[in-house]
Amino acid sequence: MIKVAPSILSADFANLQRDVQMAENAGADALHIDVMDGQFVPNLSFGMSTVADLRPVTSLMLDCHLMIMDPERFVGQFAKAGADLIGVHVESTRHIYHALQLIKDAGVKAEVVVNPGTPLSMISELLPLVDQVLIMTVNPGFGGQHFLDQMVAKIAALNELKQQHGYRFEIEVDGGINDQTVKACYDAGATVAVAGSYVYDSADPAQRIQDLKVATN
Numbered sequence: 001m002i003k004v005a006p007s008i009l010s011a012d013f014a015n016l017q018r019d020v021q022m023a024e025n026a027g028a029d030a031l032h033i034d035v036m037d038g039q040f041v042p043n044l045s046f047g048m049s050t051v052a053d054l055r056p057v058t059s060l061m062l063d064c065h066l067m068i069m070d071p072e073r074f075v076g077q078f079a080k081a082g083a084d085l086i087g088v089h090v091e092s093t094r095h096i097y098h099a100l101q102l103i104k105d106a107g108v109k110a111e112v113v114v115n116p117g118t119p120l121s122m123i124s125e126l127l128p129l130v131d132q133v134l135i136m137t138v139n140p141g142f143g144g145q146h147f148l149d150q151m152v153a154k155i156a157a158l159n160e161l162k163q164q165h166g167y168r169f170e171i172e173v174d175g176g177i178n179d180q181t182v183k184a185c186y187d188a189g190a191t192v193a194v195a196g197s198y199v200y201d202s203a204d205p206a207q208r209i210q211d212l213k214v215a216t217n
């Protein structure tokens with residue numbers, strides 16, 4: 001069964017605590033927080049103060065997906081705010097290895113993220129270092145986009161490398177996840193699924209979290 005990380009990008013920001021607690025009560029495994037700077041992606045969202053405010057209201061693992069340029073400038077502040085895992089894009093910095101080392105040094109789980117157009121060869125040297133790899137299944141920046149089917153082969157290729165070398169990282173997928181696409185990702189080797197609009201744009205978001213789990217059971 002896949003682990004589910006609802007993305008609060010599609011939650012009601014005026015009722016964030018309610019929407020986070022709903023996810024926790026519904027059996028979510030983590031909370032996905034999309035941080036955007038208007039430079040790396042053409043959108044703005046949350047910062048570290050949102051992470052700090054959410055920390056005391058949930059015991060869910062806080063999975064912070066940084067879509068910002070030169071994220072090494074901020075990883076210390078996200079760790080201090082209460083992040084449990086910090087994801088940085090390989091495309092967002094000249095010093096990805098250093099950025100991941102900073103995250104580990106802060107005592108937080110480190111994740112490398114790859115955009116749809118970025119080949120896995122860009123992250124091969126990083127695989128022994130990371131706790132999680134995030135394969136973007138849409139172009140980053142917005143919720144509610146369509147899943148890119150070509151990414152299923154990429155997930156399978158990453159899983160092959162994982163098995164071949166005995167790596168222990170989790171494989172997360174993000175973008176366009178619903179009860180159909182989650183199954184294809186899970187069958188290819190994904191272990192964690194982010195879901196924003198599928199969960200929060202529903203009349204019964206708690207049921208949707210369960211539906212994602214049932215689809216991969």
Ligand SMILES: O=C(CO)[C@@H](O)[C@H](O)COP(=O)(O)O
Pocket residue numbers: 007009010032034065138139140141142143144145174175176177194195196197198
């Ligand atoms: O990182 C991102 C978008 O850049 C995501 O985490 C979205 O929030 C996913 O939204 P859905 O595609 O599930 O609606």
Ligand SMILES: [Fe+2]
Pocket residue numbers: 007032033034065174194
């Ligand atoms: Fe995300």
